[in-house]
Amino acid sequence: PQNFDESSSTAMFSYAITIGLKLKLIPASEYDPIIDRAYNALKTTGVKSMGDGYLIPVKVSGGTCVGSKDYYLTRKITEGTGFGYGSFILFGLAYEQYKGIRK
Secondary structure, eight states: OOOOOOHHHHHHHHHHHHHHHHTTOSOHHHHHHHHHHHHHHHHHHSEEEOSSSOEEEOSEEOOOOSOOHHHHHTOOEESSOHHHHHHHHHHHHHHHHHTTSOO
16 A cells, blocks of 8 residues: 555655755755745645544554554554644744735
8 A cells, every 4th residue: 555645744744844945054045946836735735624623633643663664554544633734833823924925
């Protein structure tokens, strides 16, 4: 089986890249397109509406431990987990500040 698109890890990696860009540790020409792609993907496929004006993160791993490849590929996929929210918020705020969308 193939691995699913895991949104909280996408958000955390993208957060780290965004901080690297803000600190001018990595070249914007190479990494700006990566965080743009991640931000847009998370906005379109990494959240779902609860119908009451709230969004929750989806496609989040239910947690992992040391295990085999089969264990990793078949782990539980969750929605609305705390660490999912945290990684989305960290990346979203850092990205929007970096891009001048938010102060």
